[in-house]
Amino acid sequence: xxxxxTFGQYVEGNSVIHRLDPRVKIVISLVYIVAIFLAxxxxxxxxxTVSSAVFVVMTGISPRLILRSMKPLLFIIxxxxxxxxxxxxxxNPVFEWRFIHIYREGIIxxxxxxxxxVLLITATSVFLTYTTTPLALTDALEQLxxxxxKLHVPVHEFSMMMTIALRFIPTLIDETQKIxxxxxxxxxxxxxxxxxxxxxxxxxxxxxLFISAFRRADELATAMExxxxxxxxxxxxxxxxxxxxxxxxxxxxxxxLTAGIVLLNIFFPLYTVLK
Amino acid sequence: xxxxxxxxxxxFTYPGDEEQKPVKALDGVSFEIPEGSFTAILGHNGSGKxxxxxxxxxxxxxxxxxxxxDGREMTAxxxxxxxxxxxxxxxxxxxxxxxxxxxxxxxxxxxxFGCENLGLPPAEIRRRVDEALADVGMTEFARxxxxxxxxxxxxxxxxxxxxxxxxxxxxxxxSTAMLDPVGRREVMDIIxxxxxxxxxxxxxxxxxxxxxxxxxxxxVMNGGRIxxxxxPSAVFGExxxxxxxxxxxxxxxxxxxxxxxxxxKVPLDLFDPAxxxxxxxxxxxxxxxxxxxxxxx
Numbered sequence: 001x002x003x004x005x006t007f008g009q010y011v012e013g014n015s016v017i018h019r020l021d022p023r024v025k026i027v028i029s030l031v032y033i034v035a036i037f038l039a040x041x042x043x044x045x046x047x048x049t050v051s052s053a054v055f056v057v058m059t060g061i062s063p064r065l066i067l068r069s070m071k072p073l074l075f076i077i078x079x080x081x082x083x084x085x086x087x088x089x090x091x092n093p094v095f096e097w098r099f100i101h102i103y104r105e106g107i108i109x110x111x112x113x114x115x116x117x118v119l120l121i122t123a124t125s126v127f128l129t130y131t132t133t134p135l136a137l138t139d140a141l142e143q144l145x146x147x148x149x150k151l152h153v154p155v156h157e158f159s160m161m162m163t164i165a166l167r168f169i170p171t172l173i174d175e176t177q178k179i180x181x182x183x184x185x186x187x188x189x190x191x192x193x194x195x196x197x198x199x200x201x202x203x204x205x206x207x208x209l210f211i212s213a214f215r216r217a218d219e220l221a222t223a224m225e226x227x228x229x230x231x232x233x234x235x236x237x238x239x240x241x242x243x244x245x246x247x248x249x250x251x252x253x254x255x256x257l258t259a260g261i262v263l264l265n266i267f268f269p270l271y272t273v274l275k
Numbered sequence: 276x277x278x279x280x281x282x283x284x285x286x287f288t289y290p291g292d293e294e295q296k297p298v299k300a301l302d303g304v305s306f307e308i309p310e311g312s313f314t315a316i317l318g319h320n321g322s323g324k325x326x327x328x329x330x331x332x333x334x335x336x337x338x339x340x341x342x343x344x345d346g347r348e349m350t351a352x353x354x355x356x357x358x359x360x361x362x363x364x365x366x367x368x369x370x371x372x373x374x375x376x377x378x379x380x381x382x383x384x385x386x387x388f389g390c391e392n393l394g395l396p397p398a399e400i401r402r403r404v405d406e407a408l409a410d411v412g413m414t415e416f417a418r419x420x421x422x423x424x425x426x427x428x429x430x431x432x433x434x435x436x437x438x439x440x441x442x443x444x445x446x447x448x449x450s451t452a453m454l455d456p457v458g459r460r461e462v463m464d465i466i467x468x469x470x471x472x473x474x475x476x477x478x479x480x481x482x483x484x485x486x487x488x489x490x491x492x493x494x495v496m497n498g499g500r501i502x503x504x505x506x507p508s509a510v511f512g513e514x515x516x517x518x519x520x521x522x523x524x525x526x527x528x529x530x531x532x533x534x535x536x537x538x539x540k541v542p543l544d545l546f547d548p549a550x551x552x553x554x555x556x557x558x559x560x561x562x563x564x565x566x567x568x569x570x571x572x
Binding site: 135163164166167170171174216219220222223224225226227228229230234235236237238239240 | 329332334360363364367368370372374375376377378379380381383384387388389390391392393394395396397400401404420421422436437440
């Protein structure tokens with residue numbers, strides 16, 4: 001369990017998208033999300049769906065994996081679809097029975113909303129969670145947000161906290177397992193009983209875990225001080241992120257795509273129903 | 276040679292609270308550590324040796340007494356924060372628990388951490404990190420996550436981190452205590468290499484008598500004071516004193532001591548089992564030869 005833990009959902013790979021500058025990936029996904037929200041017409045959605053499919057193919061990650069990441073959101077997807085289907089009013093009734101009125105606009109709207117959510121999940125998976133390690137994301141965020149340091153936002157401190165938290169996840173999982181084993185050896189029972197009993201059984205795991213985590217934090221702080229850590233001031237980095245030409249090419253493609261969607265909304269407003 | 280560390284009458288007391296009385300951990304400790312030397316500090320739990328290490332790394336400052344690092348008095352009234360930071364660049368520490376001193380997930384990023392704190396240019400950090408990893412034989416693990424390494428390998432990473440900072444003195448605070456015998460030997464080999472080949476001043480704090488025997492000089496602590504100071508032969512040459520302080524001597528010394536009680540003359544300062552065995556064989560043969568001569572006459 002412990003030795004194979006992967007952080008987040010990162011899928012090992014060496015595709016173009018994997019190798020993009022993580023800062024560019026963050027910006028790209030933001031722009032792409034904006035594009036998804038700007039899309040109002042069926043034509044724009046066709047463009048988005050095709051481009052998303054192209055990105056998925058480029059990452060080399062199996063589409064099944066991406067579909068699986070939608071599972072936790074299945075309820076929300078169905079719920080919004082149903083709401084749109086029944087409560088959207090329009091001019092072309094398709095089906096009427098007592099208090100249920102379904103209009104053609106409602107059906108199209110429901111489909112597009114579902115498509116929108118699916119596209120949002122795909123975009124963030126493809127650009128961020130599946131192709132970028134959390135460490136790379138932390139580094140990229142620190143550099144992207146570094147202008148905020150002038151406003152006294154502790155950007156470096158937050159990113160250092162993230163780095164350390166990520167570093168200690170496997171260590172603490174290991175430790176939890178050791179404590180569970182130790183308590184089980186003393187006769188503790190974590191697997192039977194109702195919710196309350198099981199919740200109470202966690203206390204003898206959590207208390208030692210917290211005590212040890214605090215002790216670790218204390219020792220780590222001493223060790224960092226010994227290694228001349230004094231905060232972000234005057235610190236340099238060994239691996240600075242450098243954007244390459246292909247990062248810029250990708251970025252401009254996404255900008256073009258967004259512009260295309262706006263144009264499609266205006267000039268080919270086929271079935272423009274989304275508000 | 277010029278001392279890199281000089282301590283005079285250091286006193287340090289851990290402040291108590293409602294539940295605990297204040298504990299006087301150091302009670303007048305004085306010594307000098309010459310540059311390039313290899314010193315071991317021995318002492319049982321609570322003898323003040325780790326407290327001493329924390330003072331030498333300037334994590335704590337002594338309550339009384341004077342401490343010089345690289346010729347500058349750290350306990351002077353006019354010492355500045357910048358001077359303390361500068362001294363910390365020279366004296367580093369490798370701790371006991373390898374898990375609690377590694378900051379970054381990726382090995383080479385952790386090695387780079389100290390250099391990044393010094394504000395070196397990225398290309399220079401890259402060069403130093405590659406060198407340091409090669410020095411401890413961890414080059415092939417550079418891009419690995421640190422949590423997948425063994426305890427000994429993690430200590431190698433921690434040592435690489437301090438080598439990369441080009442420190443002149445490194446204190447090892449029981450750095451081998453949590454390792455298996457193989458890891459312990461490997462770490463000790465690297466420590467010895469640092470001292471002999473790179474000329475880095477080394478201080479090891481240990482419970483293991485055989486590790487202490489590898490140093491040039493041993494300081495024995497008990498009750499916050501230094502009770503013995505000398506070469507391993509001199510310190511272990513008086514095993515009674517060590518036993519009084521609740522400490523052990525290397526097994527070879529203990530063995531030789533017991534043989535001496537039986538009238539077999541074996542030197543006490545042979546710490547390598549092979550050397551010791553040879554000396555014992557020689558002594559036994561000599562004794563037998565002597566006995567035969569006596570019987571013959």
